[in-house]
Amino acid sequence: MAGPEIERLIQLLARLPGLGPRSARRAALHLLKKKDALLNPLAATLRDVGESVHACSVCGNLDTHDPCAICSDPRRDAGLLCVVESVADLWALERAGVFRGRYHVLGGTLSALDGVGPADLNVDSLISRAQAGGLREVIIATNATVEGQTTAHYITDRLAPSGVQITRLAHGVPVGGELDYLDDGTLGAALKARRPL
Amino acid sequence: MAGPEIERLIQLLARLPGLGPRSARRAALHLLKKKDALLNPLAATLRDVGESVHACSVCGNLDTHDPCAICSDPRRDAGLLCVVESVADLWALERAGVFRGRYHVLGGTLSALDGVGPADLNVDSLISRAQAGGLREVIIATNATVEGQTTAHYITDRLAPSGVQITRLAHGVPVGGELDYLDDGTLGAALKARRPL
Secondary structure (H helix, E strand, C coil), rough: CCCCCHHHHHHHHHHHCCCCHHHHHHHHHHHHHCCCHHHHHHHHHHHHHHHHHHCCCCCCCCEECCCCCCCCCCCCCCCCEEECHHHHHHHHHHCCCCCCCCEECCCCECCCCCCCCCCHHCCCHHHHHHCCCCCCEEECCCCCHHHHHHHHHHHHHHHHHHCCCEEEECCCCCCCCCHHCCCCHHHHHHHCCCCCC | CCCHHHCCCCCCCCCCCCCCCCHHHHHHHHHHHHHHHHHHHHHHHHHHHHCCCEEECCCCEEEEECCCCCCEEEEEEEECCEEEECCCHHHHHHHCCCCEEEEEEEECCCCCCCCCHHHHHCCCHHHHHHCCCCCCCCEECCCCCCHHHHHHHEEEEEEEHHHHEEEECCCCCCCCCCCHCCHHHHHHHHHHHHCCC
16 A cells, blocks of 8 residues: 555554554654645654653653753752652643642552562662752652552652651542542542541 | 653644644653654654655655556556545555555545635546546545535546546445444435345
């Protein structure tokens, strides 16, 4: 059907999350139709990003600078550290605009099944940051999954000797959520953590 | 949140069909995580494809050669021409592997609402191909939509003076389809075009 160059483009696009073989074909055709408006800018941007974006050596965030814009921002509270699983989680918190401290990206969660141990995550650098002093509080913001909670417990144990205060995100009813659609675990957690009105 | 380079990548990815802002972010992170395996090859392939792939001057197919591989294949029946709306439709027919003639890509359908007239489609070049002689049959394979059928009628009228035999794809029950889930129009067409068993 299509030539080998187009086939290769389709195969690469199909490896993006959210795109299958069929939607990758549609995307490739769309790119070819809009060469100047989309294909060429995308090729140039990918090359730029590939060359200039690297993981921050302090927190693991992705940025063109090292340390990243967040780590080197003097207006952010250096005493408050939020531990997240991935850069996507860091972006989610930044989008919400509710946190003015700094981050530490673990790069995954502990998972015996997938063979991910502590050495595969950025845990040692987190311990070093806590031992270096200057931290008031470490907020553990791993996901509320089994792996996320396991990782949170492991990090809490490792951080304990440093004496830094350790907190985690609250569990409960999501804002706008209806009780009827919530699972038992969330309802139980929300009830247990009830607060005076 | 992310730097301007990454934001630009996300915005470009979000313009691909099938990707929204959220999945474009996931795709961008996935690309950044797999720089050598995915990001760099994709950037190089996009550049290659952008430079080398053009529309075939005979049929409108996309290929690195002009005339395209299908138009210049001597094993394909030059007397049989299949008229399709888009390159995606051409690819679909090629994937099915059921057609051994050549193609003509219209590049869309007539649409008064969208302001697409005959001059915006590759109709004149189709008429020229029919008048040049050597064609036994033109199969009109536009989609079974209102626009597709309107376009089919228009092309049939324009092709009539050339004296070439004009056919269209059969309408009916799709293979593997269940009657209960079919619309009335398809069922009516299938009944009207019934054939001896």
